[in-house]
Amino acid sequence: xxxxxxxxxxxxxxxxGFLVAAVVGSGIxxxxxxxxxxxxxxxxxxxxxxxxxxxxxxxxxxxxxxHFNPAVTLFFALRREIAPGMALLYVAxxxxxxxxxxxxxxxxxxxxxxxxxLKLRDGPAQWWSEFVATFGLIATIAGAVRIAPNAxxxxxxxxxxxxxxxxxxxxxxNPAVTLARAAxxxxxxxxxxxxxxxxxxxxxxxxxxxxxxxxxxxxxxAQALSAAxxxxxxxxxxx
Numbered sequence: 001x002x003x004x005x006x007x008x009x010x011x012x013x014x015x016x017g018f019l020v021a022a023v024v025g026s027g028i029x030x031x032x033x034x035x036x037x038x039x040x041x042x043x044x045x046x047x048x049x050x051x052x053x054x055x056x057x058x059x060x061x062x063x064x065x066x067h068f069n070p071a072v073t074l075f076f077a078l079r080r081e082i083a084p085g086m087a088l089l090y091v092a093x094x095x096x097x098x099x100x101x102x103x104x105x106x107x108x109x110x111x112x113x114x115x116x117x118l119k120l121r122d123g124p125a126q127w128w129s130e131f132v133a134t135f136g137l138i139a140t141i142a143g144a145v146r147i148a149p150n151a152x153x154x155x156x157x158x159x160x161x162x163x164x165x166x167x168x169x170x171x172x173x174n175p176a177v178t179l180a181r182a183a184x185x186x187x188x189x190x191x192x193x194x195x196x197x198x199x200x201x202x203x204x205x206x207x208x209x210x211x212x213x214x215x216x217x218x219x220x221x222a223q224a225l226s227a228a229x230x231x232x233x234x235x236x237x238x239x
Contacts, residue, residue: 020101022052027187050161098180117189138209
């Protein structure tokens with residue numbers, strides 16, 4: 001079933017909004033309940049985010065593809081699976097949804113509706129972490145779409161759950177989420193000064209992930225199709 005543009009954009013807005021509400025809200029809740037134990041706060045933040053991703057992708061995927069992420073939209077635009085104009089509309093919906101998610105989380109926890117984060121996340125290690133996190137996300141999506149599309153939601157959720165812990169940046173891996181998290185001074189925030197390095201690394205990783213997928217997965221598909229055709233059709237067959 002093909003959904004209208006308005007429904008696809010609504011799905012991207014709502015999906016990204018609920019994702020950011022899960023990230024920010026669970027960060028606030030985790031920090032309040034952990035009693036100063038940062039590992040427990042991060043664990044709460046991790047589990048909520050990974051679970052929310054699996055649910056949101058499963059729910060909104062049939063409508064819009066469940067990108068919820070400009071880096072993911074860039075990947076599919078490079079693959080020419082989404083037109084440039086549509087990609088820009090997706091990104092606009094994702095950014096708007098991300099900020100709406102911050103507002104919703106703040107309202108639920110009786111915090112100021114908008115804040116400016118003071119949490120610095122600077123330096124080459126942080127930027128490299130974001131490149132690794134986003135590259136792995138793109139590779140996961142590319143592989144899931146090609147090999148296990150029915151499991152994509154769970155694979156992405158599990159990957160992000162893991163990446164929270166094996167990257168120094170706690171795996172933002174999403175330019176829209178990065179922008180919105182500058183508007184919260186809670187556990188999951190990022191200072192505006194730190195955003196450019198994160199976003200540059202995320203977008204660079206999307207391009208690198210596209211190059212990998214084009215060679216690793218698409219090339220394999222082309223070889224498989226060629227082999228299947230040669231084994232099932234006699235020479236000269238065709239119309």
